[in-house]
Amino acid sequence: MAYSSEVGNVNVDVLKEKLKVDRKGAEVVFQNEELFIISPSIQNGSNWFDLRKINIERFYNSKKKGLLLLRHNTYFLIADLNDFTTQMMRKEDMKSTSTGGDHWKFNIISIGDFFTVFNLSNKNVLYSMKYSNVENLKKDVDKFIKSISAYSGEVDSDFSYEKELILDDLDNSEIIRHINNFLIAKGFNYSEEDIKNFYLSLRSKPFAIISGISGTGKTKIVQLFAEAIGATEKNGQFKLISIRPDWSDSSDLLGYRDIKGDFIKGPLTEMVENALANPQLPHFVLLDEMNLARVEYYFSDVLSVMESRKKDEEGNFTSSPLLPQYNEDLTLPGNLYIIGTVNMDETTHPFSKKVLDRANTIEFNEIDLLNFDSMMVNESGESDKPLTVSNDVLESTYIHLKDAFQTHEALIRKVSEIINTINKQLEPIYAQVGYRVRDEVSFYMAHNTEAGMLLTETEAMDFCIMQKILPRIGGTQNIVQPVLEELQSELKEYPKSKAKVEQMLERVKIDGFVSFWNA
Template sequence: MEENKISYDKSYAKQLDEKAIYKCLYDAWGIPNRKIRVWGRLVVNPQGNWAGIKLAKLISTNEAIEYPLPNSKELQSGVFLPPHEARTILNGKTSVFIICELQLASIKQRELKDNPFLLSIDPTSVELLTELPKIELDEIVALDHSTLISEHIYHHFLTSLEKETRVAEEESLNKIKLLEEEYQEIQDKLNSQVQDSDKKILNLKNEEDILNKKISELEREQNSVKESIEIEQQALNSVIEKKRQIEEDMSKKIELLKKYVQEKAGFLKDFEFIDDDVYRDISGERDSYQNSVDGLSFDEDFDSDYTKLTSYIQAHLREQGQFYSRHIIENFLTLIRTNDLIILAGDSGSGKTSLVQSFAQAVSGVSKIIPVKPNWTSSEDLLGYYNPLEKKYLATPFLEAILEASKNPETPYFICLDEMNLARVEYYFADFLSKLEERKQQPQIQLYSDDEAAHVLSELRGVVSIISSAKEKYNKNGIIDFVALMQDEQVSSEMRRAFGFSDKDSLIKYHGDVRRMLSGVIGIPSTITIPNNVRIIGAINIDETTHYLSPKIMDRAHIMKFKSPLLTDWAYIEKEIESYGFEDITKPVTLKVDELGVREPYPNFDPADDFCSLFINFNREHFHPLGIEFGMRTIRQGLNYSRLFSDVNKSKELALNNFLIHKVLPKFTFDGSKPIGNTNKITHIERVLLPEIENNLSGLVVSGEFSAIEALKELTEAAKANDDVVNYWA
């Protein structure tokens, strides 16, 4: 054992946790069963202030043990057991042989002895060995413990067994005699109980008669309740009839209101203040977007099974020339259902926007790809802004996509900000992202002041009033054209007074200004609600032309990282799809908006939950010391993701693996050479964090491209080649 002795540097050992310390001891002593079991003589010193085993030997090898530290002989002084525990075991004797398990001493004792490996006896594991007759102490110490049992203990226990057998026979005879006496007593009691039972039966018959009387009373009460129910039902029917009449009256009022709105809208359309599509919006005649593609039904054709849906979408996309592994489809579908921001990261041409477009087509949805410009610096670049001079809102393609989605609430919309990090995301997107954090209801965005909208509408009411009066005046002669009306001096004078128009302004300018004002207020309201059929996705590249994502963005988003499609195992994907056995994969699937995920609060944080407990420990032992921000919101996002992922894959390990890649590893950007405890950050990742993640993902089989373990290994290797700079995005 001396030739192959393993030892550890004391400063390194001090920064290990208990689990790692035990592993060092197991490796040093060659213990396969992961328990440190020893034997030896238990003694208490004459002063009575120390007790333990002076020379402890391993049960498995019968070799004396010592701590795996350079020049360590500390075990020769003994393994400690509290003296009061030892006296209880000795029971008046000066010493005994015991078998026991060793455990790490308390932190205080380890620090006092300056020994991170210091062990003590576990009192609950102590087993006594019988003293062997006619053998001296030195002989016992020199013998192997298995030899003691075979040559000496056997005869001792054989003699004892014969004696115990004789005693047991005598005790058995006595017990038989006692049992016979007890049997007679039981028989006498049984006879007495039979007599008592007869009396109880008679009493039960009397109780039965009483119960029958109560049942009759209850039946009478039941009939009375039925009569009351009938009376209440009649009253309810009366209320229902009144409700029906109210609804009819309300329907008539709504119809009148609709006709009024249509009349005003028709008036504005006649004078070309609004276009035909705006008229249909106001009058309620616009048809919502209808996808005419003949698609499959999620609930009817797939029994609302997301696992089957995943298989079909993967096969359908392959049919359309888009090759994606099942892992990507499972992951993307789950992230879509979370209603969180999704960021697709990868090199140009890795299939990020193609995934958005092809997935949208596969579920009968609409994709909108919005290019981000490098000069975007505020939310106005994303959502547009109100121009007070023109009295209209200048919309952006992003806002127009949201407005279009709100008009087609049954159709899923996937809005992708392409090359999202060409500009600093935290500059133009942070306010919008804060709105997306609202989980109890659909978030609202204030585009411009409600007062401004009310002011414009007030002016427009004046215009409508002036022109409406003039129209009634001249309609008898068939003159209803705006230009003709404005040629009337009285009408023109009132319009100039109402709007402050100059005498030099043309009639066309009058008309254009009113039209722009009206279009701005009707087309874009001051406040919009992000509809529940919208999913926001970002696509980013990481190179010298782009910006890194800020912690605020990463904390609120899920990040899927893509590698080059040229590294894809095409044959494996084909084999996956063939195993599904679909005959026709040409049709898309029609999903209801709620089937693509409902915006609701994240699951509650519960420290007792396995997932929460795991990440509490990860944060305390690893993330916080490494300088990685990790909060409760992130854990709740993980709970939500894991719950939804179970619909496509039951593997809890795979869900954990994916969450580490989405939410944890993207935050690994720091100087790995900086100290952490008695080592540095890179060493801590390799020797402490990585083994713990491997232990939690034990048994998981996943492609290296999607493995959190492989990603962490690549991260540390890249850091070593880059002056110890840890950067997930490099």
């Protein structure tokens, strides 16, 4: 559907003023305590519009009275949304595209002040719409909603939406066990320790980078992790975005205005809208081959907004507007998790410390070609069934260190002492970490404790050093080698970190230069 930015803004203002509703996440969705409104603005000569399945699902979840309120030039067409979906939106008439997702397409026929809608896939069924204009909109809507009921929870059998039970009472060990079994049932081998680390990494910060040599399953672990807890591309909770090497700003990711002034949403913006509209469910964005383009160029706006995260009066995560020129209500929600996969070779770009500071960098380089456990027949069939879980199982408890300090003071002091010792050894190469890294390591350790010690304290700290500190190290032999030798001794309690430092030492002696990525 083509939207005029000018008319779209007028539509927003009219609905806010006349009906006292606010736009919620998606561009065409408006709500207040009583009403759920889908209000497309039709600006094309053929009079067609479409309705997305995900917005209808949002309506069903709201349990409110629903209106379809079409803005057509200077007038509005009104319909009972519940009745419209029942009569006009059969499963077999649904279309699916990569840009529009699952949707239905309709056309309007007008004769004087009479308006009829038909489904372009089923032109035999017509639906009459009520007419109103801007001046009479409030009066007409108030009269209309008296004749309709809130959604009852019963869905027409022809409609494809099925409400799933959202689980929020599973403990962390049960979640990890389920995800591990799900991955095995799908034929993939990952250690349970790595799954625990990935889980804790997302809880401490909803942005992670997965590195490793090609073919180790970096993309697959993200896809299957998300699928195991109910997030798929089909239901709008998962999106794989392939990064192109020519991306030089955020427009391909977030969106841009075309020559007509219409805002063309980027794939990340669509996922943010989905997450805002379904706050009870986790949503995942996978930036595949993240460093084919310079991350600082196309992702800097998102990184900046990510650092503005805070909690509102109701305790929900919010942030500064992601696209203030498009929608001031579009913020990064607490149920959106962004994961990038990276390879390091001659076709890719290195990361700046700005990016590394803001992510957990998880390395997948261990390969066991003789492990065939996941190839065994899954006789029970239970472990390969995904669960639909609440976002509560992943959402971080903390944003600021003071939030965790009262309940985890001893742990945070211990973590700070360890990092401070490492920092002193990193000073000669200016690779020491700041408060942000200290805080996020503390959050990781606190979440591990609250989860019933998924990892031992030493194992958890080992992962944190590997993911938050060592990726910053790099340089020539005469500068870096003495630092690595000191770290080799200092990190003897942490086997993963010590092994990585030893790999870097070996590499710097051979090549005269080393980084975390080429060791």
